[in-house]
Amino acid sequence: MPFAQIASPRSLRARWVFPMAGPPLHDAAVTISQGRIVAVGNPPDDVPIEDLGHVAIVPGLVNTHTHLEFSDLASPIGHPGMQLVEWLGSVIQHRAHTTARNCLSIEQGLRESIHHGVTTIGEIAQPGGTRDAYHASPCKGTLFLELIAPRIERIEGTLEAAEKHLRDIGPWRAVGWAEPGQVPAASHWQRGLSPHAPYTVHPELLARAVDLSIEHKMPLAMHLAESREEIDFLRDGSGPFRELLESRGAWDPSARPHGARPLDELRVLSRAHRALIVHGNYFDDEEIDFLGRQRPRMAVVYCPRTHAWFGHALYPLEKLLAAGAIVALGTDSRASSHDLSLLAEMRHIAREFPAMSRATILEFGTRGGACALGLESQIGTLEPGKWANLAVVVLPEDAAADPHELILDADGAVVATWVRGNRVA
Numbered sequence: 292m293p294f295a296q297i298a299s300p301r302s303l304r305a306r307w308v309f310p311m312a313g314p315p316l317h318d319a320a321v322t323i324s325q326g327r328i329v330a331v332g333n334p335p336d337d338v339p340i341e342d343l344g345h346v347a348i349v350p351g352l353v354n355t356h357t358h359l360e361f362s363d364l365a366s367p368i369g370h371p372g373m374q375l376v377e378w379l380g381s382v383i384q385h386r387a388h389t390t391a392r393n394c395l396s397i398e399q400g401l402r403e404s405i406h407h408g409v410t411t412i413g414e415i416a417q418p419g420g421t422r423d424a425y426h427a428s429p430c431k432g433t434l435f436l437e438l439i440a441p442r443i444e445r446i447e448g449t450l451e452a453a454e455k456h457l458r459d460i461g462p463w464r465a466v467g468w469a470e471p472g473q474v475p476a477a478s479h480w481q482r483g484l485s486p487h488a489p490y491t492v493h494p495e496l497l498a499r500a501v502d503l504s505i506e507h508k509m510p511l512a513m514h515l516a517e518s519r520e521e522i523d524f525l526r527d528g529s530g531p532f533r534e535l536l537e538s539r540g541a542w543d544p545s546a547r548p549h550g551a552r553p554l555d556e557l558r559v560l561s562r563a564h565r566a567l568i569v570h571g572n573y574f575d576d577e578e579i580d581f582l583g584r585q586r587p588r589m590a591v592v593y594c595p596r597t598h599a600w601f602g603h604a605l606y607p608l609e610k611l612l613a614a615g616a617i618v619a620l621g622t623d624s625r626a627s628s629h630d631l632s633l634l635a636e637m638r639h640i641a642r643e644f645p646a647m648s649r650a651t652i653l654e655f656g657t658r659g660g661a662c663a664l665g666l667e668s669q670i671g672t673l674e675p676g677k678w679a680n681l682a683v684v685v686l687p688e689d690a691a692a693d694p695h696e697l698i699l700d701a702d703g704a705v706v707a708t709w710v711r712g713n714r715v716a
């Protein structure tokens with residue numbers, strides 16, 4: 292249920308505070324009042340202090356890509372290293388049997404997110420169904436409606452659902468949305484659209500989704516360059532994605548010219564108000580440079596453990612950073628990952644890229660995510676004026692030269708989560 296706002300100021304003291312807007316602070320406090328941060332560092336004298344003990348306070352984590360409809364899965368679908376297209380076939384089958392459990396599963400996913408210190412999400416939602424679970428959770432973010440229409444005949448129906456999502460009709464009304472065209476508030480859900488992927492989205496649908504993004508000033512999210520097979524499909528319409536579409540009567544040979552590539556989709560998406568490019572596992576140098584030049588309106592979303600589940604080639608993380616691209620993180624869903632812990636995703640990066648700056652990795656899951664969703668003025672760092680969204684992480688006993696290692700090279704759990712000044716886990 293929506294929680295009551297605790298108005299009186301208080302300071303939360305921790306062994307380390309990671310403001311992400313400056314260096315980590317030893318034995319410091321975050322002072323909050325009326326849901327917002329009012330001071331970071333030394334607590335004001337006249338405010339009661341709660342000592343949280345041997346823990347770190349970090350900004351509430353931002354999971355910019357997930358599909359919570361799969362949150363009731365005990366383990367991922369399929370097996371490690373399986374081909375994406377084969378996995379998608381299993382997901383389609385799974386979906387056909389689980390519509391009734393959908394709402395409970397979303398509720399479970401939101402609870403799990405809060406438990407892991409995730410206070411803001413980028414969620415890919417299906418058309419229809421109740422949005423009560425989203426409304427009730429303290430976790431907010433962007434609800435991207437998934438759009439799928441590989442053939443031209445299906446575009447109009449898909450756009451109708453998109454318009455309904457954006458215009459707040461029927462069951463959507465009660466969900467506390469930010470109004471279309473307003474600057475999104477981190478205390479509300481904002482609306483977005485997710486043209487799914489090049490093999491499920493006709494170019495005409497993508498262009499129309501971009502037009503809607505401009506008209507409604509809302510973000511898009513699209514899976515792109517996720518697998519080698521997708522690159523083949525774009526180039527000459529060959530490979531297992533074509534077979535999948537043919538088997539479902541959805542193959543349209545005239546949809547794209549031969550020689551297409553992810554860069555073509557990036558160019559179209561760059562017209563949007565804002566775009567999250569999900570995965571990008573197989574971007575070439577030109578595409579990476581393009582993304583760097585399009586910041587801050589375009590961000591790339593790396594899903595580290597899902598990337599590992601499919602056994603993809605090493606993620607081009609260093610190239611993306613060198614190009615200046617904004618990198619955010621996603622867990623993707625429990626259909627390709629064992630849980631919804633963003634901290635586990637960051638720890639995975641620390642193992643996969645041992646030489647990478649730990650401060651940079653922590654930034655992906657906080658400030659980078661906030662920036663990707665257009666919420667950087669309200670969340671993502673601990674600074675006066677921002678919402679008091681906090682994750683509290685247990686620290687190991689030993690010291691470290693770089694305090695970020697105490698979070699990312701250890702295994703302490705998230706033991707408390709605060710959203711807009713209220714402890715919610």
Ligand SMILES: [Zn+2]
Nearest residue numbers: 356358514623
């Ligand atoms: Zn996804």
